[in-house]
Amino acid sequence: MTVLDKTAAGTAEDAATQAATVEFRGLRREFGPTVALDGLDLTVRPGELLALLGPSGCGKTTALRMLAGFEHPDSGAVLVDGEDVSDIPAHRRDAGMVFQSYSLFPHLSALDNVAFGLRMRKVRTAERRARAAELLELVGLAEKGERYPHQLSGGQQQRIALARALALRPRVLLLDEPLSALDAKVRLTLREEIRRLQRELGITTLFVTHDQEEALSMADRVAVMRSGRLEQCAAPAELYGRPATAFVAEFVGTMSRIPGRIVEGGVEVLGRRLPVDGDVPPVTDVDVLVRPEAVAVRADEASDARVVATAFLGATTRLTVRLADGTEVKADLPAHEGAALGAGAAVSVSLPERPVLVAERRH
Amino acid sequence: MARLNLWRWGVLGLAGLYFLVPLAASVVFTVDVPGQGLTFDAYTQIFSTEGFASSLLLSLELALATIALVLLLMVPAMVALRLGAPRLRPVVEVVCSLPLVVPPIAFVAGIGTVLKWGPEHLSRTPLFQTFVAIQNPDFPFVLVLAYVVMALPFVHRALDAGLRAIDVRTLVEAARSCGASWPQALAQAVLPNLRGALLNASFLTLALVLGEFTVAQLLGFQPFAVWIVNVSGSQAQLSVAVSVLSLLVTWVLLLVLAGFGGRTRTTSRG
Amino acid sequence: MTATAVRVDTAPAAAVKRRRRSLGSLAVVPLLVFTALAFGLPALAMLDGAFTVKDPSTGATSYSADNLTASLQGAYLTALLGSVKLSAVSAALGALLGLPLAQAVVTSRFPALREAVLTASGVLANFGGVPLAFAFVATLGNAGVLTRHLGLTDKGWDLYSFWGLVLVYLYFLIPLMVLTITPALDGLRSQWREAAQNNGATTVQYWRHVALPVLLPTLLGGFVLLFGSAFAAYATAAAMVGSSVPLVTLQIADALSGNVLVGQENVALALSLDMVLVAGLVMAVYLPLQRRSARWLA
Numbered sequence: 001m002t003v004l005d006k007t008a009a010g011t012a013e014d015a016a017t018q019a020a021t022v023e024f025r026g027l028r029r030e031f032g033p034t035v036a037l038d039g040l041d042l043t044v045r046p047g048e049l050l051a052l053l054g055p056s057g058c059g060k061t062t063a064l065r066m067l068a069g070f071e072h073p074d075s076g077a078v079l080v081d082g083e084d085v086s087d088i089p090a091h092r093r094d095a096g097m098v099f100q101s102y103s104l105f106p107h108l109s110a111l112d113n114v115a116f117g118l119r120m121r122k123v124r125t126a127e128r129r130a131r132a133a134e135l136l137e138l139v140g141l142a143e144k145g146e147r148y149p150h151q152l153s154g155g156q157q158q159r160i161a162l163a164r165a166l167a168l169r170p171r172v173l174l175l176d177e178p179l180s181a182l183d184a185k186v187r188l189t190l191r192e193e194i195r196r197l198q199r200e201l202g203i204t205t206l207f208v209t210h211d212q213e214e215a216l217s218m219a220d221r222v223a224v225m226r227s228g229r230l231e232q233c234a235a236p237a238e239l240y241g242r243p244a245t246a247f248v249a250e251f252v253g254t255m256s257r258i259p260g261r262i263v264e265g266g267v268e269v270l271g272r273r274l275p276v277d278g279d280v281p282p283v284t285d286v287d288v289l290v291r292p293e294a295v296a297v298r299a300d301e302a303s304d305a306r307v308v309a310t311a312f313l314g315a316t317t318r319l320t321v322r323l324a325d326g327t328e329v330k331a332d333l334p335a336h337e338g339a340a341l342g343a344g345a346a347v348s349v350s351l352p353e354r355p356v357l358v359a360e361r362r363h
Numbered sequence: 364m365a366r367l368n369l370w371r372w373g374v375l376g377l378a379g380l381y382f383l384v385p386l387a388a389s390v391v392f393t394v395d396v397p398g399q400g401l402t403f404d405a406y407t408q409i410f411s412t413e414g415f416a417s418s419l420l421l422s423l424e425l426a427l428a429t430i431a432l433v434l435l436l437m438v439p440a441m442v443a444l445r446l447g448a449p450r451l452r453p454v455v456e457v458v459c460s461l462p463l464v465v466p467p468i469a470f471v472a473g474i475g476t477v478l479k480w481g482p483e484h485l486s487r488t489p490l491f492q493t494f495v496a497i498q499n500p501d502f503p504f505v506l507v508l509a510y511v512v513m514a515l516p517f518v519h520r521a522l523d524a525g526l527r528a529i530d531v532r533t534l535v536e537a538a539r540s541c542g543a544s545w546p547q548a549l550a551q552a553v554l555p556n557l558r559g560a561l562l563n564a565s566f567l568t569l570a571l572v573l574g575e576f577t578v579a580q581l582l583g584f585q586p587f588a589v590w591i592v593n594v595s596g597s598q599a600q601l602s603v604a605v606s607v608l609s610l611l612v613t614w615v616l617l618l619v620l621a622g623f624g625g626r627t628r629t630t631s632r633g
Numbered sequence: 634m635t636a637t638a639v640r641v642d643t644a645p646a647a648a649v650k651r652r653r654r655s656l657g658s659l660a661v662v663p664l665l666v667f668t669a670l671a672f673g674l675p676a677l678a679m680l681d682g683a684f685t686v687k688d689p690s691t692g693a694t695s696y697s698a699d700n701l702t703a704s705l706q707g708a709y710l711t712a713l714l715g716s717v718k719l720s721a722v723s724a725a726l727g728a729l730l731g732l733p734l735a736q737a738v739v740t741s742r743f744p745a746l747r748e749a750v751l752t753a754s755g756v757l758a759n760f761g762g763v764p765l766a767f768a769f770v771a772t773l774g775n776a777g778v779l780t781r782h783l784g785l786t787d788k789g790w791d792l793y794s795f796w797g798l799v800l801v802y803l804y805f806l807i808p809l810m811v812l813t814i815t816p817a818l819d820g821l822r823s824q825w826r827e828a829a830q831n832n833g834a835t836t837v838q839y840w841r842h843v844a845l846p847v848l849l850p851t852l853l854g855g856f857v858l859l860f861g862s863a864f865a866a867y868a869t870a871a872a873m874v875g876s877s878v879p880l881v882t883l884q885i886a887d888a889l890s891g892n893v894l895v896g897q898e899n900v901a902l903a904l905s906l907d908m909v910l911v912a913g914l915v916m917a918v919y920l921p922l923q924r925r926s927a928r929w930l931a
Binding site: 386435436451465471511515577603614 | 660661665670672675676677678682734738741746748749753762763768769770778781803804807861864865871886905906908913
């Protein structure tokens, strides 16, 4: 089946059945002294939206660009449906890409931008205009087809870019931080829009972002990367609730470190003994990692711990508490409870009777 | 990738050939005189040749006067446009681009006509003395007037680029809120940030005046460029030697300046 | 309370604003007065002279279009057309040759090379003039180094011909093109190339459908600018004494200095007016093109 047939036939259902599997196998890439990818192994399941999350310079964009054919691995392979695509040039990769910003051709109208790929494939004018109009409708900009990029807002430009990426009915959709240049409000709506479209089309999608909230709220699974390697790839809830490494734990969501001691059958922290979740490091002095919503705080005149800062977040108030040993712990309280505790209040901090994550103590 | 590099080096090589051969050949021309063999006379003679020192000096004086006058006119105007008179901005922009529409030769034709009014119509008025004074061959101020006009587009572009990179209004307001008076705010906060642009504008003007030929020749004065041409008839080697030297000196000056400017540009972009 | 406070506040603020505005206008006045005198006066004199005819017998002057008519006839017309032809040919060549050179410089990985080429371009494009002419005379003139060593005269080479002048003009036109087009090439975003590839375009298709159309206003604008620059050039041609190519700038200079015929000053002014009109036309074409490319490549 050629691309054109797919274009003509394309409906959401058969797209879903064609959705591709993508595999990265042992990808390595160095740029001079820096190692962008250090043996990345990752599999993207058919039809899922997988977010590549990590701090800048972790190699997530490099991995995406290798799939698009803009970069080549020093070693390793990129497989689509089990086939090595390393030797296929970028213009025949069959992977639609949305760039961070400013990727629309400035001399073409929105419609012609979307129809660009079809023009390259020599599709007849009438047919490609019809198809482009259809795609504009899909991204909700049917009436803006004649506008030029400089006449469109940032959010509209990214929608057009999305439509253009989908025009050739690619087997994989690649999104390279498509929302990072937009206003917060627009970012939220476009986030939902992309997710809706991706579900409708059932297209295998890779989404690169450094915004953990974006990754957690949109993706089926999130792959957290660090220094060119995969730290953990899991569904958002699992990533948040059961981070595999201390790096993931602290990169995703907010984590406080409270000093503790490994003892027989658990860890001693804040005067109680709790079971350990996951691996126990081979040392006695450890930090216990806790989420702010898991920390309980109550007024306690007898305690040495003091509230040092409060931040009103709407439904909750986030307190920063300094313990007697100087450690700072963040805790989320329902707003009405938090209101009673101002800066300087003496409080006691406790953890619920649940297994906790521990990490080697950082100095 | 290799093919791409080959293509690039091919282009650069051809360009280098075209641009360097005349310079190299000029050097050869000056030292390898037919019938005399290898000789450096052309270079050793430069300083002792009649008119070299005086014409170069005249050109430098003209350049300094032009730079001073053009900056005195342009800097306050450009800063004021940023601060309080945005409506005049298009006016100044047009005024500063007009010299581009009038080629130097047409401009000098007009100047010549105006200068002729002096003897024809004004000989009994005090204005006549002014006309005589600005045409004093020792220091023809009329050339400064012409060069300032011709430098306007360059200076405008350089200053505009410099002002674009800084937020004049905020700088002035910040300085004022720290207790600086208006003149202090301009001198201590704005001008230091414009140093790159001012240097740039000055060097462009300097190069323009040193190389200018059309206006000076047709008005009958003899600054540096006109002297080179006049001397070329009798001493071909010498005139080529001076030409090559002046090209290289201008280039090195501007390269030094680009070093300055490049650094300020990157910092302002970040 | 708040209302009065606001009112009290705005009054001095408005006054300050007004004062600042008038101060601003005041700083612009010297510049405007200067240009009116140093530029406006000669321009008006030229305009006036171009339309003034002097009766040789009575000495009386009157306004007529005779000078303009004369400036578009005979040797003057030949010179005007010669200038247009020389400028058009060398501008077209300069634009075509400047583009690949600028692209080679822009895509180079050595910032020093880029800086050196751009600075050299600045020198050659704006301030070549006389030195440039002498460099070429020394290289390819009748007694030039290459002419002698390669025996070019026997092969029909003549620096003082049309193509000789084109060769010399390219020496400052190509740098001018490099200066003009470099910002545009810098403005070509890598995302466009990648987005084109991503949409199935080959390198050739990318240049044909994206890069060249985006660059087109700049290319045309560059051509027009080069044309204007070549058209106005006088020093180069004048320093290469003995050129047999008729050029309008040489004609004006001759007429002004009374070299050919006495009493031709006003025809020279009319010729100057012709030049201004051509240069004005050049600007009228250039500015809209420039604006469009600035919008695309900002």
